[in-house]
Amino acid sequence: MLLGFENINIMNIKKMNKKSNYDFDYENIIRIFKKYRILVHASYVIGYDYDTKDYFQEILDFSNKHKFFLAGFNPALPIPGTPFYERLKNEGRLLYDKWWLDEDFRYGKAAFTPHNMTVEEFEAGILKCKVEYNTHKNIWTRLFDSAANFKHALIYLVVNYINRKEIYNKKGIKL
Structure with a gap:
């Protein structure tokens, strides 16, 4: 199940105007998915105005706590x-006029200046989350989460190692 958390900071959720996420009980829904052995692919969008350089560790800790299939x-x-x-655009924070067409824009790069961190901190934080969540040790630790992953061990390992490889293969390439 792809679970679009968007962001785990309620201030960002409100700024995004994601009303359906305001009162969403993430802990309960995760518990229900695990109870029924449903593999969860957690998806986050990072870089909104209330995210700071400390948010990367917070979201990584949240993901590690729940041992998601993928994140x-x-x-x-x-x-x-x-x-x-x-x-x-109105705030003058776009780094590219049209990032999706710009020859200099690369996968893993910021398309705008974040509010509470530097561009370099933002890019490094995203990469840190991807790399640390997909270390060999973390992949194997999550595999033995009896709530879901061990039952699907072969699929889990193949998908996680493909995902791990893609982190490095995509870094810095053109879109």
Whole structure:
């Protein structure tokens, strides 16, 4: 099950206007998925205004605590036509006029200047989450989470090692 947390900071959820996530009981839904042995792919979007350089460790700790099948630590990307894009454009925080077409934009790079950290801290934090969540030790620790993963050991290992490889294969390539 792909579970789009978006962000675990309620201030960011409110800023995104994700009303359906305001009162969402993440701990309870995770418990229910584990009870029924449903593998969870947690997906996060990082880089909103209330995220700080300390948020990366917080989200990594949350993911490790729940031993998700996979976790996607995605940098926020301003998509044209969205309020997020327009706000960043009006605030002069876009780093590229059209990041999706720019020859210099690379996978893993920031498309805008974050509010509470430097661009370098943002990019390093995203990479840190991806790398640390996908260490050999962490992959094997999560495998033995009896709530779901061990039953699907072969699928789990193949997918996690492909994901681990892609972190390094995609780093710095053109979109």
